Amino acid sequence: xxxxxxxxxxxxxxxxxxxxxxxxxxxxxxxxxxxxxxxxxxxxxxxxxxxxxxxxxxxxxxxxxxxxxxxxxxxxxxxxxxxxxxxxxxxxxxxxxxxxxxxxxxxxxxxxxxxxxxxxxxxxxxxxxxxxxxxxxxxxxxxxxxxxxxxxxxxxxxxxxxxxxxxxxxxxxxxxxxxxxxxxxxxxxxxxxxxxxxxxxxxxxxxxxxxxxxxxxxxxxxxxxxxxxxxxxxxxxxxxxxxxxxxxxxxxxxxxxxxxxxxxxxxxxxxxxxxxxxxxxxxxxxxxxxxxxxxxxxx
Numbered sequence: 454x455x456x457x458x459x460x461x462x463x464x465x466x467x468x469x470x471x472x473x474x475x476x477x478x479x480x481x482x483x484x485x486x487x488x489x490x491x492x493x494x495x496x497x498x499x500x501x502x503x504x505x506x507x508x509x510x511x512x513x514x515x516x517x518x519x520x521x522x523x524x525x526x527x528x529x530x531x532x533x534x535x536x537x538x539x540x541x542x543x544x545x546x547x548x549x550x551x552x553x554x555x556x557x558x559x560x561x562x563x564x565x566x567x568x569x570x571x572x573x574x575x576x577x578x579x580x581x582x583x584x585x586x587x588x589x590x591x592x593x594x595x596x597x598x599x600x601x602x603x604x605x606x607x608x609x610x611x612x613x614x615x616x617x618x619x620x621x622x623x624x625x626x627x628x629x630x631x632x633x634x635x636x637x638x639x640x641x642x643x644x645x646x647x648x649x650x651x652x653x654x655x656x657x658x659x660x661x662x663x664x665x666x667x668x669x670x671x672x673x674x675x676x677x678x679x680x681x682x683x684x685x686x687x688x689x690x691x692x693x694x695x696x697x698x699x700x701x702x703x704x705x706x707x708x709x710x711x712x713x714x715x716x717x718x719x720x721x722x723x724x725x726x727x728x729x730x731x732x733x734x735x736x737x738x739x740x741x742x743x744x745x746x747x748x749x750x751x752x
């Protein structure tokens with residue numbers, strides 16, 4: 454097992470104790486990943502009592518997919534793992550709650566933490582964009598978003614509809630058409646930056662979902678849910694889908710009703726006009742001319 458020993462001479466640091474961690478890195482099938490780069494970071498108090506110093510240490514995993522760290526740390530450690538051919542992990546925080554004052558060690562000593570990486574699969578060339586607090590051009594309380602162009606449209610694409618009720622606005626996403634629809638997307642990985650399933654589902658779509666309710670003036674509702682959607686669906690005589698366009702709405706869908714009674718929205722989308730594979734490379738985007746804040750880099 455590869456190991457890195459951390460030795461810091463920090464005079465006068467009262468909260469620094471020695472710790473030992475073992476990180477076990479595997480793929481989605483539980484197979485150990487060798488030569489993955491494990492980065493461990495933490496803040497150490499300065500010896501002069503003036504703030505802290507961030508430390509980062511790196512090591513690669515051995516043939517068993519394990520990496521060991523030992524040395525002085527603070528009581529909060531974060532870890533990130535990456536390897537070519539895999540999506541990097543989300544930052545994982547490890548809060549140390551036990552301490553052996555006599556030995557000046559953090560406990561538990563030598564505790565093992567599991568990290569899972571997802572392999573990069575076949576990626577499609579898609580349209581992707583972050584719609585960043587754009588005004589919605591409502592006409593008769595509705596508007597449409599054309600994913601293939603990344604713009605609002607009068608009649609094509611996803612419909613955003615407002616119903617004005619006495620307690621405020623209810624805002625709906627609608628995919629019109631018998632076989633089109635929206636389906637809530639659930640995470641299949643809690644550790645990877647690529648958290649959703651690779652392909653949009655074949656079934657389970659509904660025509661509309663409510664994304665904000667009782668929205669009053671000068672208020673914002675932050676959405677947390679993510680969705681798959683299906684457009685321009687064609688079926689055969691047996692009701693089987695023969696062609697469709699698929700996409701996903703990511704980063705949550707947030708709505709703002711301004712004091713002037715306009716609607717603004719924020720969300721990200723990935724749209725594949727040629728199939729249901731929604732795994733993509735941000736460097737190959739069918740949409741061009743996007744501003745930095747409109748770039749969707751996370752898969």
